[in-house]
Amino acid sequence: MYNSPRTVGDVMTHEVVAIGPDATFKEIVATLAEGKVSALPVLEGDGRVVGVVSEADLLHKEQLRDSEPGRFGSVHTLSDVTKAEAVTAEHLMTSPAVCVHTGTTLAQAARIMAQRKVKRLPVTDAEDRLRGIVSRGDLLEVFLRTDTEIAAEVRKEVVHALFPDEAGPRVDVHEGVVWLTGRVHEAGLIPVAGRLARTVEGVVDVHTDLTAGVTGGGGRPPGSGRGAARRA
Known part of the structure; x- marks a missing residue:
């Protein structure tokens, strides 16, 4: 990586x-x-x-x-x-x-x-x-980077950087497409997380399904069944 x-x-x-x-x-x-x-x-x-x-x-x-x-x-x-x-x-x-x-x-x-x-x-x-x-x-x-590599970097450079004192979003990557799902404390950081995730090399696209203060209940990334998407 x-x-x-x-x-x-x-x-x-x-x-x-x-x-x-x-x-x-x-x-x-x-x-x-x-x-x-x-x-x-x-x-x-x-x-x-x-x-x-x-x-x-x-x-x-x-x-x-x-x-x-x-x-x-x-x-x-x-x-x-x-x-x-x-x-x-x-x-x-x-x-x-x-x-x-x-x-x-x-x-x-x-x-x-x-x-x-x-x-x-x-x-x-x-x-x-x-x-x-x-x-x-x-x-x-x-774009030859694996989903596992991309997910690890998104978690380190985006999730841990923006949400150091909370669990932060869940990161899923499938075929280079990043999905950020879950709950965050500050609504203003949601678009920031999406923009930062796009700067990680090898990322094809980013979907943010994040909510502030409540548990996110959005969709799942395509092919996110058991073993399909990589989690960091």
């Missing part, structure tokens, strides 16, 4: 396929195919990341080949035209590269990927030197 939040440094790939600015178009295509990746960091000097070449960058050349003479530039940006005519990584790459540091949380990295529409992010140190790479698949590893 691990405590939230996990960072990019916990899940990144350390062995990274990279290229230099002088790599030719065909070398880049071959390296992508051999490494079975969709993008390559471009390194300069002592391993500083100066850009990234992706499959999308390379496809501009194919679009140019299939366009009517003189028409490609009229319907595409100058950057697209430059990449379509480029033959080395220096002119093909997207620069500056979108990178993250090892201490970036998985949630932050996922947000950056979604906003910038990229599938992989180079991981760099304070001097922009490459330390690894993180992919969408790496970020999804948190």
